[in-house]
Amino acid sequence: MHTASNPSRRDWRGWLLGGVAFVAIVGTLLVPRIPQDESYHLFADTRTIAGIPNFWNVISNFPFALVGIYGLTLTPRLARSLWPGYLAFCVAVVGVSFGSAYYHYAPSTPALVWDRLPMSIAFMAVFTLILGDRVNPALRRILLAPLLIIGAATVFYWSWTERHGVGDLRPYALVQFLPFLLIALMLWLYPGSRESAAWVWWSFLMYFLAKIAERFDAPVYGAVGISGHTMKHLLSAGTVLFALFALLHLDRWSGRLRER
Numbered sequence: 001m002h003t004a005s006n007p008s009r010r011d012w013r014g015w016l017l018g019g020v021a022f023v024a025i026v027g028t029l030l031v032p033r034i035p036q037d038e039s040y041h042l043f044a045d046t047r048t049i050a051g052i053p054n055f056w057n058v059i060s061n062f063p064f065a066l067v068g069i070y071g072l073t074l075t076p077r078l079a080r081s082l083w084p085g086y087l088a089f090c091v092a093v094v095g096v097s098f099g100s101a102y103y104h105y106a107p108s109t110p111a112l113v114w115d116r117l118p119m120s121i122a123f124m125a126v127f128t129l130i131l132g133d134r135v136n137p138a139l140r141r142i143l144l145a146p147l148l149i150i151g152a153a154t155v156f157y158w159s160w161t162e163r164h165g166v167g168d169l170r171p172y173a174l175v176q177f178l179p180f181l182l183i184a185l186m187l188w189l190y191p192g193s194r195e196s197a198a199w200v201w202w203s204f205l206m207y208f209l210a211k212i213a214e215r216f217d218a219p220v221y222g223a224v225g226i227s228g229h230t231m232k233h234l235l236s237a238g239t240v241l242f243a244l245f246a247l248l249h250l251d252r253w254s255g256r257l258r259e260r
Contacts, residue, residue: 013189014135017182024181028174035167036158041107044218045227056230057104061097063237068094071244078248081137085129085144086247092122093240100233113159120151120175126243127179130200133250134190151175180204192250199246203239210235 049055071090078086095118103115124147132140154171161168184204187197213220213231220228 016189017135017185020185021178021182024174024178028170031170033161033166033168034170034173036109036112036162036169038109041109041112043104043107043227043229044221045230053106054104056227057233058101060230060233061101061104063234064097064100064240065094067237067241067244068092068097071247074244074248078250081140082129082247082250085125085132085140088144088148089122089125089129089247090244092118092125093244094118096122096240109162110159113155116158116172117152117155120155120172121148122240123175123179124148124151126247127183129247129250130183130186133196134186134192180207196246196249199242199249203242203246206235206239206242210239 043054043057045056046054047056052058068090071093072087075083075086075090096115099114099116099118103111105111125144128140128144128147131143132138154175158167158169158172183200187200210232213228213235215228217228217232220226220231
């Protein structure tokens with residue numbers, strides 16, 4: 001359960017989180033717009049197997065569906081107050097499986113929307129749940145819907161700017177990376193479940209490794225015969241699995257006690 005904090009300390013921590021978010025948002029707006037690089041769609045492994053183009057990049061998205069469905073089966077283990085955000089996360093993870101597979105079947109900027117849309121929702125769901133657990137449960141109820149909408153809106157905004165020849169990935173990039181920074185700060189500043197925090201840090205590590213694999217797509221493919229992007233999908237599935245374990249530890253006992 002959460003330990004009590006004196007008001008001045010609580011205010012100081014909240015101001016720090018708000019200040020970091022403000023600086024990140026302003027800094028993002030000051031950076032020149034970032035259009036989608038068309039070379040992003042050129043992946044190392046384009047083999048067609050069983051009639052499926054880019055087979056391994058398509059099929060390696062299947063673990064996301066397994067993780068999301070597994071998470072849905074565990075919903076009753078959570079306090080009901082956590083269900084909206086948790087269900088949004090699990091459904092979004094299943095959506096990543098289908099959206100990313102659809103994109104990789106025929107990579108293009110328009111198809112990339114359906115890859116990024118469920119990811120943005122999953123990022124925001126996790127962020128809101130941890131914010132409510134570490135800072136104030138009321139924030140979970142108040143901010144879930146607005147933040148999910150904002151996450152989705154950044155993808156639609158980027159898609160709209162691409163269609164009009166002024167592609168701008170900045171808001172989507174902010175939604176992808178700012179929650180990680182704020183979650184790390186919350187784990188440091190606020191008390192909470194040690195088990196949950198440990199799983200979050202493992203999730204961060206897997207995400208970092210996934211980004212490295214993505215960056216070295218072709219070299220990894222040349223070295224081991226499995227592309228870095230395919231490995232990115234598998235590592236990212238591990239990322240969401242560890243995030244799922246973290247969410248299952250959020251407020252488990254105190255949440256149930258409050259509801260009785």
